[in-house]
Amino acid sequence: MKHEIVPVKVYVGVFATLMALLLATFATDFVDLGAFNVLINLTIAVVKALLVVLFFMHIRYTTNRVVRVYVGAGFFWLLILIAYTLGDVLTRTASSYTP
């Protein structure tokens, strides 16, 4: 049996990073950066989600590659959905938009 036990200090370190990122996002809300506000907030959200998946959900430590593929595919399809939907919606012209 080799179930890697993740040390407590790793969990605490990840948690501290997550809280620091939360404070950073909260702080940017009081600064007007134009379109960069969304960009920064979403980047921070992706980093936070990655930290949770990799450490709290143990994907960093799994030896099973099939699980990793499923995790990646599960989230990647959402990018496809959003990208293709926006590719349609954002390129509609007035003539193609009339009901």
Added chain:
Amino acid sequence: MADTTVYLAHQFQDADQQKEAATLGMWVFLATEVLFFGGLFTGYTVYRFQFPEAFALASHRLSVVLGTINTAVLLTSSLTMALAIHNAQSGRRRSPVAFLTVTMLLGVAFLSIKGYEYHQKFVEHLVPGSSFVFDPRYAREAQMFFLLYFLMTGLHALHMIVGVGVVLVLTIRTTKGRYTPAYYTPLEIGGLYWHFVDIVWIFLYPLLYLVGHHA
């Protein structure tokens, strides 16, 4: 070799294989959860591109402080969940129960704050429908924001309620000594669910509360 017959289902060769199958199965379920929430996230993205000003104005009616506190509450609950599993892996009997209980309490705290926010929205006439009151120039578009707000946070809250129930069952079973360093798969799987619900909120927080700046 410990007696594995208590927990090893007959179709598996050994405990490792059983745990890997359970983990993979849980991730397949979580992928369907991404589908479940994904439609709402996509709809949100489309409408935000169409009504940027209304979404910013409507978002400013949410309490960014309460949203931030709730994010901190959930992140902390993920830490206590991870520590509960860590302690179960290390063979401790009592500390996993304590960490699971704290996780549950944080989940209830999250739901309470969320409930208070919902209450505020009702009081301020921000619930979509006939009693919705908003700047008339943006009223229709703002209703779309609040519809998405209630659908997305509502579906998330439903998952939180289920999560608290799952952790409650896990806590009772841990108290009974059902989990050992050789077998704690249900804790691991329950933890995956809890962390996933946390991840959904990690995205809901900036998308709903942080639209445009508040300065």
